[in-house]
Amino acid sequence: MNIEVFLTEAEIAQEFADSIEAHDLPEKFFYWLPRSVRAWIELSQNSVTAGLRQFWEVLSQKAESWAEHLSAPVSLISFGSGDGVKDRLLMKGLERAGQNVKYFPVDASQTLLELACSAAEDAELVTMGIKADIASPVHLVLASDAAESPKLLLMAGNTLGGFDPLDQVRHLAECMHAEDRLLIDGEVFNEALMDRVQEPAVRRFALAPLVSLGIADADGELRFEHKHDDRHAGLHMITRHFRAGRDLVIPLPGEPTITRGERIMLNFRYFYTPESFRWLLTKHAGLKILDEARNSDGKYIAALCSRG
Ligand SMILES: C[S@@+](CC[C@H](N)C(=O)[O-])C[C@H]1O[C@@H](n2cnc3c(N)ncnc32)[C@H](O)[C@@H]1O
Structure with a gap:
């Protein structure tokens, strides 16, 4: 290869x-x-x-x-x-x-x-x-x-x-x-895109990098939001973030923490007219x-x- x-x-x-x-x-x-x-x-x-x-x-x-x-x-x-x-x-x-x-x-x-x-x-x-x-x-x-x-x-x-x-x-x-x-x-x-957020496969995909670090779904809350990008009409975004429900110590060098109530921004997706x-x-x-x-x-x- x-x-x-x-x-x-x-x-x-x-x-x-x-x-x-x-x-x-x-x-x-x-x-x-x-x-x-x-x-x-x-x-x-x-x-x-x-x-x-x-x-x-x-x-x-x-x-x-x-x-x-x-x-x-x-x-x-x-x-x-x-x-x-x-x-x-x-x-x-x-x-x-x-x-x-x-x-x-x-x-x-x-x-x-x-x-x-x-x-x-x-x-x-x-x-x-x-x-x-x-x-x-x-x-x-x-x-x-x-x-x-x-x-x-x-x-x-x-x-x-x-x-x-x-x-x-x-x-x-x-x-x-x-x-x-x-x-x-x-x-x-289309408005129905926000219904997808309940799909288990969509949630597993969104959380996978954090789960790989030992963070579980129950350690906080996964939220999706619909936003408009004001730079041009018809540019829509669905953003996702995880809000920690308790202090989380990440098993990476330096052991960074995400303290209770803090958010970690996940990937977003644009949609168009x-x-x-x-x-x-x-x-x-x-x-x-x-x-x-x-x-x-x-x-x-x-x-x-x-x-x-
Ligand atoms: C939405 S998926 C689409 C994959 C494929 N084109 C399809 O339609 O099934 C986005 C792809 O872009 C790759 N990707 C995301 N960010 C990237 C980056 N910064 N540099 C290179 N590849 C990236 C991902 O690994 C993934 O394979």
């Missing part, structure tokens, strides 16, 4: 300890430790996320028509690839259209990256994994430079929503050359939407973009 490393395990471990101390855990730690990987795989195969999986099956059929926007052979660079299940659906669609694909999954999670690489190798695809921090503009450029243009950059599974989408989408656009394309999806906000999703890509990041897709119930949106 061929994996290029820009982000080492030692760096992730140090950042994890710093984040616990700062009481603010960014997105990448929710896919890192074994318990988190298990919780994510369970969630990604759960009925809560079935609509998104079906959407990618439909998109893979569209890949045949999108192939005309791409020069061959295509290097597919998937930012936040996870285990690569959706990427493989897309690659099958591109292959049906006669495209020769080279695959470059990019992720901070060693375990998920290995799953993406080994499944692609089993499918006899030319594959190179890249272990990098996609929140870093430098790592984004290094990862996208691993392949020659024309490239298809991919960000699937509302991965954009785990970051500040205004910053992240601009950094993605900066990686693109004239012939390159970006395929990106987003989840459309179709208009705000288009605004992010076009007016904000300067991209041009070549084609757009929505699933039948309107809950997901995806766009194929070029540089504006």
Whole structure:
């Protein structure tokens, strides 16, 4: 297995300890430790996320028509690839259209990256994994430079929503050359999203990094909040935090504590209106939407973009 490393395990471990101390855990730690990987795989195969999986099956059929926007052979660079299940659906669609694909999954999670690489190798695809921090503009450029243009950059599974989408989408656009394309999806906000917070699989995923440190559900309270991002109409966020119900000593070097009543911020997710999703890509990041897709119930949106 061929994996290029820009982000080492030692760096992730140090950042994890710093984040616990700062009481603010960014997105990448929710896919890192074994318990988190298990919780994510369970969630990604759960009925809560079935609509998104079906959407990618439909998109893979569209890949045949999108192939005309791409020069061959295509290097597919998937930012936040996870285990690569959706990427493989897309690659099958591109292959049906006669495209020769080279695959470059990019992720901070060693375990998920290995799953993406080994499944692609089993499918006899030319594959190179890249272990990098996609929140870093430098790592984004290094990862996208691993392949020659024309490239298809991919960000699937509302991965954009785990970051500040205004910053992240601009950094993605900066990686693109004239012939390159970006395929990106987003989840459309609806009030029912807040009902998901009661789902055991969602709660297990949200709490997994803390449970890995010996903190139990009963040690405090997991809360979800719906917020608006006032920088542009139609940008919604669901944030999560854990409020300690007793003093907690964390088994990390220096034994940091979370005292009773203190909060630790967990990862958040952005959701969009179709208009705000288009605004992010076009007016904000300067991209041009070549084609757009929505699933039948309107809950997901995806766009194929070029540089504006
Ligand atoms: C919402 S999941 C989507 C995974 C996959 N694209 C899918 O649709 O199933 C987000 C992915 O981004 C990765 N990720 C999160 N933060 C990251 C970071 N800062 N750098 C690199 N990868 C990151 C996670 O490990 C995870 O695999």
